[in-house]
Amino acid sequence: MTSILTNVAAMSALQTLRSIDSSMEDTQARVSSGLRVETASDNAAYWSIATTMRSDNMSLAAVEDALGLGAAKVDTAYSGMESAIEVVKEIKAKITAATEDGVDKDKIQEEITQLQDQLVSISEAASFSGENWLQADITAAGGSEVKSVVASFVRDANGDVSVKKVNYTLDSTSVLFDSGGDTGILDTIQTVEGNGVTVNVNIAGTTTPYNVLSYTTAEVIADGATFDSGGVVAVGGTVSAGYVKVDDDVWVAAIDQSGATDHEIFATDVDTSGVWAIDETNLASATALTTSVATLSIDNSTSSTQLDGLLQMVDDALEAMTSAASALGSISSRIEMQQEFVASLTDSIDTGIGRLVDADMNEESTRLKALQTQQQLAIQSLSIANSASESVLSLFK
Template structure:
């Protein structure tokens, strides 16, 4: 049946042409933008993932900048530390020369004075962007004993984010500390302000009836203590007549508390540190003895209760950073041979500390370089991942464009033919 009111063929041809034009618009949009998913309406899930990952990549770019700044700061400190090592070595050489008979100590002192001035000048000028790690003042407002470099940005499974940091403890690398209570590697040692009340304890024995021998190494550790540089707390633990020397230093604290600042804040932390120190000394803190805080005290308890099971603490004490003098104030003009020998030994210890600090800085610098390379590669990987989700395949879109253009032309032709069918109805009335 032919109808002048409804042209079904034209309607079908029109709908087909509209669908083709719509697909053509999508393809042309992909070609012009380069994206298969340019808006949330294109694919909400992919768009959301891509947007989040692009944001994370911007954060990674900032992390890379932070690593660059950190690398520069470490490089400045390391360069100065390496030079300081040479000057200290030169001072040691001058001191050795001063032990020769008949030498003019005042003239050697004048050379040492110049080297001392160079050392202090070097430390104070080892600054990058206002940050100086070699010449510090631990009593200054806002001072932080730990400097952190942002090293990573991680998005967790629960969509929270975590910043990873590379920490550098200034107590291990600073050459000079202007604070009266602090000590750099080349400063005179400062006695510990607190040592947790480490104490000698008379021998205690088990009673064979369930009560073990107990000794309180620290009578009151509530005030805490900070160990920096070469600070040490030491004592002898005499267990069943066998003496074991135990030492607590900054490394012990940082290992026990997973920290970098050497701070023991309370008795509970002191118990953890003491447990670590005993373990380091070769004592089994499970089967030989146990360690626990008892109020503000920190106690060692024998693992068994026999009458022959005894414990005793002896030779308890604490030390400063080990330096009996400051390298910047050595004066041998009128020093005796014994005093010069003391200076030589002390300077040699300082040289070892500075060499160790330079080694640590070198390791940090190497880690920063590796992390920077990793972050760069990670950013590239994220870009490739986002590309797989949202970028348009230009070869595919080009082929689709040509096919749709042909379909468009055929649709126009089909619509034209369908509209022409109505004209043939007129011939019925001639």
């Protein structure tokens, strides 16, 4: 039946054209945006996941920046520590050179002073973004202070998020100088054995160890003492009545106490039958040195015993600095690995999001071409359907 009021064919063609136009709009949106899930209405579940993961990726980007900042801090501290180690090695070498007989220790101290000033300069300069890990007020911090470097952003199975950090503790084993006290590796005041030797002195039947002044053979000779041909006694020194040798190149002042029985006997003078010992009234205690690597000082009066003590102190500091440098190196290596992991993780998340929401451009372009063809055919069909009613006019001619 042909009707001029109701054109069923045109209505059907129009409905088809509307459907094609709607599909074309969706396809064109995907082609222009590159996304098949652009809004929650496209796919609520995928859109929600993608939005959350994009947010996490932004946090990971911030973590990557923080890792770069942390790496710079650690590298600055490591470079300063490494330079300081080389300077302390030089100080150790200078003290070793000072142990040689006839060396002008005053001249060596001039070099050591310059090296000590260099240590202060290095520690002050090892600062990045206002933080200095080689010089800090750890006394005010209660003996230690924890520095943190952001390492990662984590979302657990429950959806809870957190930021993980790498910690480095500033304390007496890692800081070169304590700006609020004297507890750093280089400024800790230590007691170094003085110019003395420990001997056992028998007083009234009780033997007690004493740290008494000691002298080298060269010092004994310089004092004008003459050696007894029958033993190890050097007689005639101005320090006391004489000296007794108690070890290789180690002498202690003694007096002749012939017939005494309540004193430690060090030697018997064969020529004079004298008994040489230390009397409790003649004990001269050796004074221990209290100093640090940053403040130690030597001169021509510094004994070999004192030099040995100073050398041990510097070596202990060098060992502590080496350990601290190893810790910094380990953190630096960990940060570098974490940077690589975060970069890889960011790429993986981007890839995962793409698999959920990205449009397949090959598929969409093919679909667009097909829809364009369908649209043209639908328009042509609508045109034919609209022209069908015109044939009714010919019946009235």
